[in-house]
Amino acid sequence: MLKKILTIIYIILLIALVFFLQFFVIDNRTLFGVKPNLILITVIVVSLWYGVYIGTFFSFIIGMCTDFLFGNTTGMFTVAYTLTGAITGLINYNYRKENKMSLVYVTLIFTAIFEFIQYIEYLLITHVYSNLFYFIKQVILSSILNTIIVFIIYGVVYKIVEKFESNLRRESTI
Numbered sequence: 001m002l003k004k005i006l007t008i009i010y011i012i013l014l015i016a017l018v019f020f021l022q023f024f025v026i027d028n029r030t031l032f033g034v035k036p037n038l039i040l041i042t043v044i045v046v047s048l049w050y051g052v053y054i055g056t057f058f059s060f061i062i063g064m065c066t067d068f069l070f071g072n073t074t075g076m077f078t079v080a081y082t083l084t085g086a087i088t089g090l091i092n093y094n095y096r097k098e099n100k101m102s103l104v105y106v107t108l109i110f111t112a113i114f115e116f117i118q119y120i121e122y123l124l125i126t127h128v129y130s131n132l133f134y135f136i137k138q139v140i141l142s143s144i145l146n147t148i149i150v151f152i153i154y155g156v157v158y159k160i161v162e163k164f165e166s167n168l169r170r171e172s173t174i
Contacts (some may be wrong), residue, residue: 010164011046011058015065023069026072034141035150037111039066041086044110045154048103049161052089059085074125080117084110100151107150111143 022038029035039062047055063078070077088110119135122128 006164011054011061014042014046015062018062019069022103031142034145036145037114037142037150038153039081039113040084040111041107041146041150044088045150047085047088048053048092048106050089051092052086053090055087055089056082056092064130068104074121076118076121076125076151078122083117084114087113101149103173104147104156107147108143111146112139114131115139115142140147 018038026036026038026070041064043055045057046058049055050058059081060078063075063081066077066081067075091106113137115138119130122130
């Protein structure tokens, strides 16, 4: 019971930190016309770490917060983040947390999936088609940029979770 409560508190704090960093640190910076998406990286890392149920719940909450903060009433971010988190969480059982190359592959693939979901949603809602070559270029650049940043986020989350779990194990033995 204590572990579940602490996990929820941890997730809420993580959401607040990610939104703070995305809006106040990264939002004004681009590299080759692409902004890193810390929110998506966090969705991928949490879904890989905790699995499909907590990953999907986390993704849904973070998607709703993103829609609320960006004023998007259509729920595009909620759908895109939730689907990405759920699909990422499904591979949790086959994913080895120590393997850095699998982290690269997962980040590349799920950034592309997220961008594709966003592209399809945009097409369905606005009925405006954009240049497919521009979209592919953006997906490639976003995937590479997110892959570089995911190592930093993953390392921080890995250390926090390890410390968190070791404290819980120590307290449960006392």
